[in-house]
Amino acid sequence: LHNFRQFRGESPVVHIASPVGRPVTVCFGANGAGKTALLNAFSWTLYGKTTSGFLLPDEIVNKGAIREAKPGTVVEGWVELAFEYLENRYLLRRTKRVRRGATENSVTELGEPSTELRWCGPDGEWRNERAPDDVVSRVLPVDLHSYFFFDGERIERIVRQEAREKADIANAAKKLVGLEVLERAIRHVNAARKALEKDLAAVGDAETRALLEEEGKLESRVSSTEARIKELQRNLDGHEALKAEREKRLRALQSVREIQERRDELNSEHEARMESLRGAQSGLAKLVSTRGYSVFLTEACNTYHQVVEGMRMRGELPTGIKRQFVDDLLAGDLCICGRTLDEHADAGARSAVWAWREKAGLADVEERTIRMGGEVRQLEIHREDFWNHFDRYLETARSDKSELAHIQRELEEISEMLRNSPQEEVSSLETELARTNEAIERDKLEKTECGLLIRQMMQRLEVIADEVRKHAAVERKQELAQRRVDACREVSSRLEEAKDRFEMQFRRDLTARIAELFREISYKPYAPRVQSDYSLVLVDTASGLDGPVAASQGESQVLSLCFIGAMIDIARGYQARRERLPGPASATYPLVMDSPFGSLGQTYRRQVADHITKLADQVLVMVTNTQWRGEVENSLVGRIGKSYVLAYYTTKDEFPTESVSLGGKSYELIRRSPRDYEYTVIEEVTLA
Amino acid sequence: MVTEHQVKNDLDPLEPLKREPEEIRKIVYAVLELEQSYLNLQRPHINDDVIAIVKREIK
Numbered sequence: 001l002h003n004f005r006q007f008r009g010e011s012p013v014v015h016i017a018s019p020v021g022r023p024v025t026v027c028f029g030a031n032g033a034g035k036t037a038l039l040n041a042f043s044w045t046l047y048g049k050t051t052s053g054f055l056l057p058d059e060i061v062n063k064g065a066i067r068e069a070k071p072g073t074v075v076e077g078w079v080e081l082a083f084e085y086l087e088n089r090y091l092l093r094r095t096k097r098v099r100r101g102a103t104e105n106s107v108t109e110l111g112e113p114s115t116e117l118r119w120c121g122p123d124g125e126w127r128n129e130r131a132p133d134d135v136v137s138r139v140l141p142v143d144l145h146s147y148f149f150f151d152g153e154r155i156e157r158i159v160r161q162e163a164r165e166k167a168d169i170a171n172a173a174k175k176l177v178g179l180e181v182l183e184r185a186i187r188h189v190n191a192a193r194k195a196l197e198k199d200l201a202a203v204g205d206a207e208t209r210a211l212l213e214e215e216g217k218l219e220s221r222v223s224s225t226e227a228r229i230k231e232l233q234r235n236l237d238g239h240e241a242l243k244a245e246r247e248k249r250l251r252a253l254q255s256v257r258e259i260q261e262r263r264d265e266l267n268s269e270h271e272a273r274m275e276s277l278r279g280a281q282s283g284l285a286k287l288v289s290t291r292g293y294s295v296f297l298t299e300a301c302n303t304y305h306q307v308v309e310g311m312r313m314r315g316e317l318p319t320g321i322k323r324q325f326v327d328d329l330l331a332g333d334l335c336i337c338g339r340t341l342d343e344h345a346d347a348g349a350r351s352a353v354w355a356w357r358e359k360a361g362l363a364d365v366e367e368r369t370i371r372m373g374g375e376v377r378q379l380e381i382h383r384e385d386f387w388n389h390f391d392r393y394l395e396t397a398r399s400d401k402s403e404l405a406h407i408q409r410e411l412e413e414i415s416e417m418l419r420n421s422p423q424e425e426v427s428s429l430e431t432e433l434a435r436t437n438e439a440i441e442r443d444k445l446e447k448t449e450c451g452l453l454i455r456q457m458m459q460r461l462e463v464i465a466d467e468v469r470k471h472a473a474v475e476r477k478q479e480l481a482q483r484r485v486d487a488c489r490e491v492s493s494r495l496e497e498a499k500d501r502f503e504m505q506f507r508r509d510l511t512a513r514i515a516e517l518f519r520e521i522s523y524k525p526y527a528p529r530v531q532s533d534y535s536l537v538l539v540d541t542a543s544g545l546d547g548p549v550a551a552s553q554g555e556s557q558v559l560s561l562c563f564i565g566a567m568i569d570i571a572r573g574y575q576a577r578r579e580r581l582p583g584p585a586s587a588t589y590p591l592v593m594d595s596p597f598g599s600l601g602q603t604y605r606r607q608v609a610d611h612i613t614k615l616a617d618q619v620l621v622m623v624t625n626t627q628w629r630g631e632v633e634n635s636l637v638g639r640i641g642k643s644y645v646l647a648y649y650t651t652k653d654e655f656p657t658e659s660v661s662l663g664g665k666s667y668e669l670i671r672r673s674p675r676d677y678e679y680t681v682i683e684e685v686t687l688a
Numbered sequence: 689m690v691t692e693h694q695v696k697n698d699l700d701p702l703e704p705l706k707r708e709p710e711e712i713r714k715i716v717y718a719v720l721e722l723e724q725s726y727l728n729l730q731r732p733h734i735n736d737d738v739i740a741i742v743k744r745e746i747k
Contacts, residue, residue, distance in 0.1 A: 138727070181723045184732075189719060192738040484746045491715050491742075494704040501701035 001682070003062035003077040005037040006648075008679035014038075016590060017641025019617040024639045027622045027682075028660045029646030030669040034680045035622035038646070039594040042149045045079040045094045047142050048113060053151050053594075060096040060113070064677045067104040074099050074110065085139045089120045092132065144172045147564050148589065152557070152596035172567075179506070182499040186492055193488035199481035208471040215464045222457045225450050232447040239440045246433045256418060256426050263414050270407045277400035284393040287386065294383040301376050308369060318366060326357040506570065507532075513566035514559070517614065521558050521607040526551075528559055536563060554600050561596065561608060565615030591616035597627045609635035625660050625669060643685040649673035663687045711745045718745075 001011040017025045029035045040054045050057040061077035069075045078095040097110040117132035129135055140148065171180070251260045311317040330353060333341045341350040418430035511530045518528050525542035526549055536559055537548045551559060568589045596612070597605045609632045612619055623632070645660065645667045658669040662685045673679065705716050718741045726732035 141727070181720055181727060184723045184727075185716075185719045188723070188734060188738045189742075191735050192742055195735065195739055196742065480746070484742050487712060487715060487742055487746050490712050491719065494707065494712070494716060497704040498701050501699050501704070505701055 003065040004079050006034045006680040008062050008064045011682040015642050022639050022641035023618050025620040025642040027644045030658050033646040033648040041079045045081045046136050051151050061098050064679050066100050069100045071102050087122050091118045149592045151594045186495045189492045196484045218457050225454050229450045232443045235443050239436050243436045266407050273400050273404050280393045280396040287389050291386040304376050509570050514562045517562040554604050589616050590618040592620045594622045606631035645683045647681045715745050
């Protein structure tokens with residue numbers, strides 16, 4: 001301690017007796033000497049918290065130190081706590097700084113207390129910890145600290161709790177045995193499940209089914225249409241054969257042979273013209289699609305010519321003198337005539353050369369103009385070419401069409417003539433031939449329509465297949481999401497089950513352990529019970545009714561001590577066999593108790609003292625002379641490993657003498673202050 | 689006589705966490721380890737980490 005509360009200057013290090021051998025440490029002090037301050041030194045350093053019995057918690061820095069400091073200087077008060085946890089050693093220091101004003105009462109606080117944590121691993125090297133609070137929380141969670149550092153005069157609160165304190169105890173118990181980990185895991189897994197459930201809401205089955213149904217129908221229509229095309233083709237083949245047969249027969253008839261031959265001639269000419277027309281039409285389509293664009297660039301080409309012409313007129317093209325050349329002259333401060341172009345001395349000449357710079361064209365403008373010129377010319381050639389070909393194709397198509405019309409007319413005339421032939425054979429053959437031709441036309445038309453229909457259906461089938469594929473992907477995702485949601489439910493229910501089992505076991509063990517300790521200490525036929533909220537009640541076992549009894553203050557204190565002892569004991573036991581279940585790591589638990597025998601009667605004082613080392617591995621008790629003397633002294637004296645006196649220096653001339661005898665030596669607990677203020681000094685007692 | 693209560697009391701608390709199938713067990717232990725490492729925080733924001741564990745184990 002350094003200038004912490006009543007402890008002026010730097011106190012000697014207070015060692016807590018080792019858990020092996022004599023595990024009890026005793027600090028003796030008169031009322032007001034600083035026992036509660038010493039207790040609070042622990043919780044203030046670890047968590048920045050103080051107990052309710054610790055008055056004026058902001059006044060951390062020793063008053064005497066402030067008083068002796070020069071006005072304007074900074075005075076520090078700090079506590080340093082050394083502890084071990086797992087394999088590491090830690091040094092935690094919390095410091096409060098104040099600045100003294102003109103008088104000792106005008107004190108300015110310099111910010112919040114600062115914390116500094118250094119630690120040393122098995123390698124023996126000390127390091128600075130950046131997040132001291134995190135480390136402290138891992139070593140001993142803040143809501144557990146009041147069970148390890150407690151004010152004995154208020155300890156019965158553990159039994160006589162308010163609702164909030166009951167919740168604190170439940171939380172503390174859960175943390176000690178790792179239940180908190182399970183509870184948090186359940187909460188977070190359930191939250192994860194809710195998030196994953198969102199992936200489930202997507203396309204439903206009905207939609208996919210409708211698509212698949214349509215797909216099936218379309219596919220069967222496609223195949224029936226294809227069958228129809230084949231049928232039509234067969235019909236066409238038949239009609240063509242019939243047609244050829246009839247034409248052959250017509251040709252065989254002497255009277256109409258010439259006419260039929262003329263018709264054959266016309267037919268082949270018709271075919272040739274059709275071929276030519278088709279060629280012209282496809283040539284035109286190709287021409288428009290590959291060269292058609294050049295027609296739309298006429299205006300752009302004209303603009304180019306105008307721009308270039310304008311530049312020529314202004315003398316910008318060709319450039320003649322390059323801007324870069326002028327820039328070089330200016331940079332070199334020398335004109336081509338040999339005259340210097342110094343900025344100050346030759347300002348006139350320089351500005352003349354500068355004017356040339358504005359006139360000079362840009363080299364890359366010229367270069368680009370030339371390159372673009374080539375491209376524009378190419379475009380113009382393409383355009384001309386386009387129109388030449390375009391006209392030619394149109395002309396071919398036009399003449400083909402008019403020739404085809406002629407042929408068609410002549411063929412119709414021939415047909416007409418044959419149909420009206422006085423020879424019945426000719427007339428009927430021609431009529432049949434015309435009918436066959438009609439049938440051929442009809443079937444060809446239907447075949448084309450069927451082909452078109454199939455193309456449309458195939459396109460729709462492709463769209464459907466795509467949709468179905470998408471749905472399938474969504475369904476796979478849904479199925480995965482469902483499995484994840486199910487996994488979360490399973491994990492959560494297992495964690496719940498484990499938690500229930502742990503809690504039941506813990507409560508049972510806790511009750512048994514508290515009862516065991518209570519039986520050893522108390523002489524009343526009462527048994528403690530742990531409620532579901534971890535609060536304690538005493539029941540009268542002798543009456544056979546198991547009804548709750550009102551505990552006295554002393555009994556409540558004893559019960560609270562038993563509760564703490566049992567918690568520590570059980571937490572230790574659980575961790576030893578906790579296998580892989582996470583929870584706070586196993587450790588040696590110290591108990592720091594201020595006046596634990598405060599309001600106990602003679603019997604309980606002795607009983608508690610007898611059993612105190614059963615409660616925890618290391619015990620630090622702070623007592624007054626009267627709390628110590630008698631039963632407590634007799635019980636504990638053989639187990640003291642370390643002891644200290646909190647010697648209080650008073651400013652009064654007259655004060656009662658209060659001393660404690662230890663190891664054959666007497667120590668005064670109240671002494672006359674050599675200064676004009678009061679303070680406390682810690683002295684180690686050397687035991688024989 | 690062994691009561692139902694006693695039977696229930698003697699159940700191993702770790703047993704539900706160790707049950708098959710493997711992927712559920714892996715999620716359980718990964719989540720518990722995650723919670724353990726954030727025990728020092730009052731309200732750790734680890735929902736996304738838990739979701740990531742579930743997604744990693746269930747593919």
